[in-house]
Amino acid sequence: MSLEKLPNKTGFTLEPHAIRSITVLVKKELASYFNSPIAYILICAFACFANWLFFKPFFLVGEATLRDFFLFLPWLILALIPAITMRLWSEEKRLGTIELILTMPISDWQAVLAKYFSALIFVVVILLATINIPLTVSQLGRLDLGVVWAGYLGLFFLSAVFLAIGQFASSLTKNQIISFVVSLIICFLLYIASASFILTGLPTIAAKILLQLGLASRFTNAAKGVIDTRDIIYHLSLVFLFLWLNVRVLSNRKWK
Amino acid sequence: MxxxxxxxxxxxxxxxxxxxxxxxxxxxxxxxxxxxxxxxxxxxxxxxxxxxxxxxxxxxxxxxxxxxxxxxxxxxxxxxxxxxxxxxxxxxxxxxxxxxxxxxxxxxxxxxxxxxxxxxxxxxxxxxxxxxxxxxxxxxxxxxxxxxxxxxxxxxxxxxxxxxxxxxxxxxxxxxxxxxxxxxxxxxxxxxxxxxxxxxxxxxxxxxxxxxxTPSELSAQLVKSLIFLEIGSSEENVFEKISAAGFKIAKDPAPGELGINIVIESNNVNDDKKKIAEIVLKNNWPIYSLETKSATLEDVFREITK
CATH class of the missing domain: 3.40.50.300 (P-loop containing nucleotide triphosphate hydrolases)
Structure with missing residues (x-):
C-alpha cells in the first residue's frame, strides 16, 4: 500500500479523488448560493449599507481615509456571517441530505472543509462588493493603500474566524434560527472581549487575558495597517479549533 | 458476502x-x-x-x-x-x-x-x-x-x-x-x-x-397452518374425537353461520385435511365447510413480535 493511500484517522487524505470531491462539493455549494436570489440580496444589502454608513459622514469630515469604514464593517460582518452560515449544516440535517453527503466517499474533514471554503469564497465576493469605497476615496485624495490592504486582510481573517464559528454552530442543530443566534453570540463575545470599553476597569490579569483572546483589538491593529504574524496565527488557530469542533460534532452523529 | x-x-x-x-x-x-x-x-x-x-x-x-x-x-x-x-x-x-x-x-x-x-x-x-x-x-x-x-x-x-x-x-x-x-x-x-x-x-x-x-422456511418452521371446519352444532364429543386423532384445537370453538366453527392446527395441510374429512364422514357429522389457511409471513411476524 502506498503512503498516499494509507488510512488516516483524522480524515485528512492525500488522494487525488479527495481533492476532486472537495472541489465538487464547493462547486455545488457555490451554485446553491448563486442560484438563489438570497445571495444577490445579501450582496446588494451589504454593499448598500456599507456605502451608506461610510459616505453619510464622509463628506462632512472631508478626509481621504477609510478609518471609519474599518470601524463599522466588522459589525456588519458580525451580523452577516451568521446569516450565511446558519443553513450550512442545519439545512442538510433538516432535508436529510447530510446522510447523502456523509455516506459518500468523502471524510467528515473533507466535507467540513468544502462547506467552509465555499462560504469563504462567498464572503470574499461580498467584501469585494465594497471595493468601490476605497476606489472612490482614492480618486478624491491621497489614500494610504497599505492601510487599505491591511484592513481588508484583517476583515478577511475576521470573517474566516466568524465563518468557522458559524459553521460549527450550524452543525449543532436542525434549527437555522438557533444556529444563527448561537453563532451571533459566540462571534459577538469573542469580538468584544478585547474591546477597550470591556477592558477598562477590569483587573490587570483579566484584562491581559481578554486582550489576548478578543478579536477587536487584533482587528484594530490591521485597520491601522499593522499586520502581525501573531494575529494571523491566532485567527488561523481559531479557524482550526472551530472546524475541528465541527468535525467532532459530525463524527458523533448524535442527531436523529 | x-x-x-x-x-x-x-x-x-x-x-x-x-x-x-x-x-x-x-x-x-x-x-x-x-x-x-x-x-x-x-x-x-x-x-x-x-x-x-x-x-x-x-x-x-x-x-x-x-x-x-x-x-x-x-x-x-x-x-x-x-x-x-x-x-x-x-x-x-x-x-x-x-x-x-x-x-x-x-x-x-x-x-x-x-x-x-x-x-x-x-x-x-x-x-x-x-x-x-x-x-x-x-x-x-x-x-x-x-x-x-x-x-x-x-x-x-x-x-x-x-x-x-x-x-x-x-x-x-x-x-x-x-x-x-x-x-x-x-x-x-x-x-x-x-x-x-x-x-x-x-x-x-x-x-x-x-x-x-427464506419466507417459506419461516412460514413452515414458526407457525402452523390452520384448518377451518364448520359442522353441525348439535354433535357430541366432536373435540374429543378430533383430539384423539392427534390434532390440536387452535382456538376456542365459535358459532358459525350454520353450525360451529372449529380451528385445528396443522403441520401438513393436505394430509391433515384428508384425515379430518375421514373423521367427519366416519361420524356422519353434517359438514358445512372444510377450508385450510397456510401460514403467511404476516402470521410469522405477528407470532414472534407480539
Whole structure:
C-alpha cells in the first residue's frame, strides 16, 4: 500500500479523488448560493449599507481615509456571517441530505472543509462588493493603500474566524434560527472581549487575558495597517479549533 | 458476502441494537423485517457507514466497514428512509453531482446518467426541478443516485414508504430489475413486499434478530397452518374425537353461520385435511365447510413480535 493511500484517522487524505470531491462539493455549494436570489440580496444589502454608513459622514469630515469604514464593517460582518452560515449544516440535517453527503466517499474533514471554503469564497465576493469605497476615496485624495490592504486582510481573517464559528454552530442543530443566534453570540463575545470599553476597569490579569483572546483589538491593529504574524496565527488557530469542533460534532452523529 | 457480527448500538441508555448478527450472500435480496423501533434503520445506517456501532463488526467482503469506511462507501449504494434530495436542483444536476462525488470518471458520467435514468424511468423528467416531481419520481431519483456508481451492494431503507399502490408496484419492479449482480439489503414493515421481493428475511424485534430464513422456511418452521371446519352444532364429543386423532384445537370453538366453527392446527395441510374429512364422514357429522389457511409471513411476524 502506498503512503498516499494509507488510512488516516483524522480524515485528512492525500488522494487525488479527495481533492476532486472537495472541489465538487464547493462547486455545488457555490451554485446553491448563486442560484438563489438570497445571495444577490445579501450582496446588494451589504454593499448598500456599507456605502451608506461610510459616505453619510464622509463628506462632512472631508478626509481621504477609510478609518471609519474599518470601524463599522466588522459589525456588519458580525451580523452577516451568521446569516450565511446558519443553513450550512442545519439545512442538510433538516432535508436529510447530510446522510447523502456523509455516506459518500468523502471524510467528515473533507466535507467540513468544502462547506467552509465555499462560504469563504462567498464572503470574499461580498467584501469585494465594497471595493468601490476605497476606489472612490482614492480618486478624491491621497489614500494610504497599505492601510487599505491591511484592513481588508484583517476583515478577511475576521470573517474566516466568524465563518468557522458559524459553521460549527450550524452543525449543532436542525434549527437555522438557533444556529444563527448561537453563532451571533459566540462571534459577538469573542469580538468584544478585547474591546477597550470591556477592558477598562477590569483587573490587570483579566484584562491581559481578554486582550489576548478578543478579536477587536487584533482587528484594530490591521485597520491601522499593522499586520502581525501573531494575529494571523491566532485567527488561523481559531479557524482550526472551530472546524475541528465541527468535525467532532459530525463524527458523533448524535442527531436523529 | 456481507456479514454483520454482533453489533450493538445504544442511544441515551436506550438499546437500539443488542448483538445483531446476520449475513447476506452475493446476489441475494435480503429483507430486514420488523415493527417500528425494531432497529432496522439503525442497522442499515451502520452498514452504510453513517453511524458507528458501539461494538461488533460489519464486513463487506474483505472490507471492514468500521475500520475502512472510505473504501466501504465506494462499494455501497444507499437510499435512506427520507430520500435525500436537493429540491432546488434539476434531476440531471443532482445525478451529475452524485456521480462526481462518487468519483466516476468525467468521460463516463453522461453515459451513467443516461443508463440509470433509463433503468429508473427518469428520462422523461431528467430536466425537471426535483421540487416539481411526484413522490414516486422522487423515490426513483433516490434509487438512481444509489445505483449511479454501479455498486455491488445496495442498501435501501423502506424504499416504498409513503407511495401509492401503483407506485409501490413500480418501485418493487425497479428493485427486481436492478437486483441482478447486486446484493440488496432492504428494510420494510410491509410483509407482502418482503414476501414478493426477498430471497431471505431477517426479522428484528427490540434490537435483536428473532428469526432468519427464506419466507417459506419461516412460514413452515414458526407457525402452523390452520384448518377451518364448520359442522353441525348439535354433535357430541366432536373435540374429543378430533383430539384423539392427534390434532390440536387452535382456538376456542365459535358459532358459525350454520353450525360451529372449529380451528385445528396443522403441520401438513393436505394430509391433515384428508384425515379430518375421514373423521367427519366416519361420524356422519353434517359438514358445512372444510377450508385450510397456510401460514403467511404476516402470521410469522405477528407470532414472534407480539
Amino acid at each position: 456481507i456479514s454483520v457480527e454482533n453489533i450493538t448500538k445504544t442511544f441515551d441508555q436506550i438499546t437500539a441494537l443488542d448483538g445483531v448478527s446476520f449475513c447476506a450472500r452475493p446476489g441475494e435480496i435480503l429483507g430486514l423485517l420488523g415493527p417500528n423501533g425494531a432497529g432496522k434503520t439503525t442497522t442499515l445506517k451502520i452498514m452504510a457507514t453513517f453511524w458507528q456501532p458501539d461494538s461488533g463488526q460489519v464486513n463487506l467482503g474483505n472490507c471492514d466497514v468500521i475500520k475502512y469506511p472510505q473504501k466501504a462507501k465506494q462499494m455501497i449504494g444507499y437510499l435512506p428512509e427520507n430520500v435525500p434530495l436537493y429540491d432546488d436542483m434539476k434531476v440531471y444536476e443532482y445525478l451529475r453531482f452524485v456521480a462526481e462525488m462518487r468519483n466516476i470518471a468525467p468521460d463516463k458520467i453522461l453515459e451513467r446518467i443516461k443508463k440509470v435514468s433509463l433503468e429508473t424511468g427518469l428520462n422523461k423528467v431528467i430536466g425537471q426541478t426535483i421540487a416539481q416531481l411526484s413522490k414516486g419520481y422522487k423515490q426513483r431519483v433516490g434509487l438512481a443516485q444509489a445505483i449511479i456508481h454501479d455498486p455491488d451492494i445496495l442498501i435501501l431503507d423502506e424504499p416504498t414508504t409513503g407511495l401509492d399502490p401503483n407506485q409501490i408496484i413500480e418501485i418493487r419492479e425497479l428493485i427486481k430489475n436492478i437486483s441482478q449482480n447486486k446484493t440488496i439489503i432492504f428494510s420494510s414493515h410491509i410483509l407482502s413486499e418482503v414476501s414478493a421481493l426477498c430471497d431471505r428475511v431477517v426479522i428484528l424485534d427490540k434490537g435483536k434478530v428473532v428469526a432468519e430464513g
